[in-house]
Amino acid sequence: MVLAHQIAMENPSMVLAEGVEATEFQELSEKYGISSVPDTVINEDAGRVIGAVPEQNMLAELMRVLGK
Amino acid sequence: MEKLLPEKIAAQIRDVFHQLKNPVQVLLFVSQKNCDFCAETRQLLEEVIPLSDLLSLSVHDLAEEPDLAKHYQVEEKSPAIVIAAREGEQVTDYGIRYLGIPSGHEFTTLIQDLILVSGRDSGLSPQLREYVKGLTKPLHLQVFVTPT
Numbered sequence: 174m175v176l177a178h179q180i181a182m183e184n185p186s187m188v189l190a191e192g193v194e195a196t197e198f199q200e201l202s203e204k205y206g207i208s209s210v211p212d213t214v215i216n217e218d219a220g221r222v223i224g225a226v227p228e229q230n231m232l233a234e235l236m237r238v239l240g241k
Numbered sequence: 242m243e244k245l246l247p248e249k250i251a252a253q254i255r256d257v258f259h260q261l262k263n264p265v266q267v268l269l270f271v272s273q274k275n276c277d278f279c280a281e282t283r284q285l286l287e288e289v290i291p292l293s294d295l296l297s298l299s300v301h302d303l304a305e306e307p308d309l310a311k312h313y314q315v316e317e318k319s320p321a322i323v324i325a326a327r328e329g330e331q332v333t334d335y336g337i338r339y340l341g342i343p344s345g346h347e348f349t350t351l352i353q354d355l356i357l358v359s360g361r362d363s364g365l366s367p368q369l370r371e372y373v374k375g376l377t378k379p380l381h382l383q384v385f386v387t388p389t
Contacts (some may be wrong), residue, residue, distance in 0.1 A: 194341020
């Protein structure tokens, strides 16, 4: 979660990073089929990062979704 | 009302808050209906934020301040927490949101976020930092978590 917030901080005009408490926002969780946490949904499910991952893994997925 | 934070924990947080460097504005958006955790989230923040002079809290009702909610992209989401930078009266949005009550493990996240924003530096590695800075398309990250 903090990694997502760090990313937003670097470019807030382009990035919105929401931490979502899955049990309170059940509709959203169901929409994305959240079954384990943390689970990061990128651009409404264009990408996905499951688990707390190192920066490199996050970067790789961002590049896959948004391009290099 | 009974406190959510025992004095011992409050003292520990006060200690950790010595790491705070610059003012932080926390905005809490609540709703009168369909919000099981709004009252508790408000109480938690009202206990945490006064533990440092660098932290300020404002509480907003989604129904009463729809334009502000829209501005912060938290419409129909409550409780929603925005953690922003503040210089005097100027509030700078860093795109940092937390939807729900930050309890359990996520309480630590809240404290980390406050310190992060207060430091005004993302602390990212150079490679990721450069990539994010160069983004030309919007990026929406939603990190789903549970309190335990």
